[in-house]
Amino acid sequence: MSKHAGQFGMSLQSSDINTLLATFASDLGMIFKAGCLSVRTKLPMGLGITLVAIPRSSPDGVVFSIPFDQIRGDKTGGMASMLAGGLWGLIRPFIEKRIKKELTARRIPEETVTLSQSTEGKIKVGQITLHLRPLNAWLIRQPPAQGFKVNVDSIWATEEHLNVILDIFHDVYG
């Protein structure tokens, strides 16, 4: 049986986030800047692209919006953004495959992350949603570390910080 032990909060400043990303996830080509994640990656056809993922909290979790007009190509420059509507068709399965690989490796349910397309204002965006309910159900099924388990209460970003609040549970025996 697990007992709620309290909450643990982290507020990571952008330079610290980038230090951690560069150390532990350099292959993702990701940096945190002005409250957004900038991702530089290469599509299977060889086109290098840079896209911006803007996070926002939702009651269900965190939604990352990827505005098509801010997608940039190494060779095509602005053309990539003009083509972005069409490119999303190529980018989406690439992202889906990458996310599925990461989820499968950790046996995290696929419904934890979903992709969709929407319009925000007049801008077309791709959306990646991290759903906390299935993530927390998975987290609570994991073996405890030093007798502790965690759930994610909330995640949100500001211009300079990424904030995470975790609920901590302690296994009580007997």
Add this chain to the structure above:
Amino acid sequence: MSLPTSAGTSKIELDSKLLNSLLAIFVNKPNGLQVQLGESGNLQVQQGDLQVGVDPFLISQALKVHLRNGNLGPFTVQLNQLQMGAQGLTISLNLLT
């Protein structure tokens, strides 16, 4: 839990419930040392007949802690501020490489 932030600083925060849970699990011993954060933010320490109270505090003194672990990388953590009060314990820090 609120996480007030100031520019250029990261924070970790243990709320009072978590702090007391950790003290109960790792520090407090039956018929021995008892440490507890009170509702007013006072840290109460008791060992037998000896009782010590620590008022809420704010320490603003840069302190560098070197983390040397192969998995963590050669980070240095600079502690900028420690604050204990009714809300729990807040540590302001920066990662240096």
